[in-house]
Amino acid sequence: MNHNVSSSRAIGLIARREFTVQVMKKSFVISNIIILAAIIGGIVAYSIFSGGGEDRDAIGVVGDQSIAAVLQANGDAIGYPVEVREIADAAAARADVESGDLAVALVPGGSGAYTAITDSELIGALRAVVEGSVQTQATDGALAAQGVDQAALAAATANATVTVTAIDPPDPEAGQRVALSLAAVFILYAQIIGFGMYVAMGVVEEKSSRVVELLLSTVRPLQLLWGKILGIGAVGILQLALYGVAGVGAGLATGVLTVTGTAISVFVGTLGWFVLGFAFFAVLYAAGGSMVSRQEDVNSTTMPLLVLIMAMFFAAFYSVGDPESTLSNVLSWIPPFSAVMMPLRIAAGVAPLYQIVGTVLIMAATTAALAVVAAKIYQRSILRIGKTVTWKEAFAR
Template identity: 35%
Template sequence: MAEADGELAAWRVLRLVAGREVRTRVRSRAFQITTALFVVAIAASVLVTSSVGGSSPRRVAVTAADGTQAAAIVTAARSLDVDVAVRTYADAAAGRQAVLDGDVDALVLVAPPTAGGAVGTDGAAGTDGGAGTDGGAGTGGGYRVVVDSELGDSLTSVLTVAARQAALEGQISALGGDPATVGRAVATAGVAVTALRPRPERDGARLVLGLLAGGLIYVSLLIFGPVVAQSVIEEKTSRVVELLLAVLRPWQLMAGKVLGIGVVALGQLALIGAVGIGLGLATGGLDIPAGVAVGSVALALLWYLVGFAMYALMFAAAGALVSRQEDAGGVTAPMIAMILIPYVLGISVLPSSPDSGLILTLAIVPLFAPILMPMVIGIGSVAVWQVLVALALSLAWIAVLVWLAGRVYGNAVKRSGTRVALRDALRAA
């Protein structure tokens, strides 16, 4: 019973220390401003991406007399992966006015077969007012295209393909054939490709989501990791730690500090993720299923907890080694480097090689996993067993760090003055 009461008291103390850290950080003006800026930045980036990302279709006009060409133009556009919308007007005069008013980008008029008229080269689309290029023997007919100033390369290609198809159908009809039958035969012809080493298709939206998840974790660790070290140094410099350790055990103070700052950091990251995912799904800027997006964010937050626990313990131990804020950079530099390296590798390699064996291997290494694993999970290039192995190794490393960091913290936090060597801090006091 006494042992149970002791454990209950220990957790109560831990909760009090963590609560103190949470209140201190949340009330900080710097934290409030930083959080607001992060939320505004992620919201603005999502809104800008969604508004710019979806390009409007090119608008083409045809007359009622040439209305049968609308399907040919749309089919040609689809084959060239160009977004084209076709509008039908009563006559050429209405179509020309629509071009002048900016309602459409071009008016397409079917040119009759000629012995050499103003049609595009090889019977392709030519422009009117500027006239089309004289293509010599234009016996197949073609398109005359009316534009305000210029047609543009993509629309030129679409109308050229459609014009040639129309000319081909005209020739087939003149020879007594059925253009529809020939068209179906041409449409069903293709190339069957057999890949000996097929590459899985990658969704660009998932790639962006994975890189953003890793990037946010990277930034948050860089912000809140050193905060743990700075907090330890502040208490050590002001001798507050001596008063606290008079009633607390060193591991309770260290664990409570890590837990409290971790809760604040996790709350900030969750808010940013919720705003980003919510706006992305609402505006259509994130073109992936909602379940996939939410699941990726949830896993990213889980890995952030793992990563923060891992690095915060090391930052707390490092902060206990020095007594001045000026010396903090020297002891925290190795941890910052270990945060920086996986992020740089991830954003450098994954966009061009999502299945990189190097990244997948490093994503299992505990110190690299918190940043790289959310990236490859978001992309979808990692197996479940790899995630489980990485998680197990990371938790095992955290358990080791609890003992190591607790020993260093307990032996060094009471020593003021000169910097304590890590070797001396690991020895029993």
């Protein structure tokens, strides 16, 4: 029992040392301030310049403005709101259409008819609004001439509505979900590669400077390994949390993000899967770093890991457009692809609870088994100074 407490204390001390060294670096502080400012500034700028208000086609009306209210009501009714402007005469209306200030101008003719002046042709929803409004005004005028009580008529026909029941309704938040998916995938890609390399570089730096020999005189190799991974991993979680809070907070504050529940679930899911993905690769990066004695040789032993990470994220980017595809569903169960596929599926709202729990358990179990192998490689290689140990040699020993 005392040995376990001592081991835990040693790992904790090494982890705190790694965490403190990383966060106290001037480069770390400055770079994160710049990145946070860029995240917040970019979201604020997007909210300002993306045309926060909805674009509406402008319809000009010459003469009697009684049809203006009908145009606006019909536009709102079919989900195509329009802006109506009073125009002095037909010549001004034509000039405004030619300049692009108006989408269409209505010039009254005889007997309730109108001439529509457009740049090319009147099509789609705009045509429906214009023609429907002219017909509605003409009908109201005819009913009034016949002495029909329009209030009573409106009350009698108020229930004549169509209720739409869609089997597969469109997701109004689909665009934001895709954006959140892309953000989660990109951030995880950068974080796992970046902090995985931090682990490898830290290991080889201690090995090349012979500091590791001093450390291993007081702690065991596995204590040093796990202390380093936990300390650097904590820095990664802190940094990811700062980015997430800044991004989600700025997005919700500016109205760029409106899917509060989705945004928070993606944020939490990304943090959790970073822990699993980082743990998976950190033990391998530590093993890779222990196999070389110079920092410039790190890429030779960590290249297979980089190739695997790139394969993961190419698959994730391919699946962003269709997170319910067979590829996305299958790869989400396979470590380490789970680390990027599951945040993507969570963001898209297509990950059932059993899949989230199942993939977490599989990823954790795989990482634990891998950690045993990587720890043996680390123990065998960390004190071998000079010649680079290949993966084949590391596994064969």
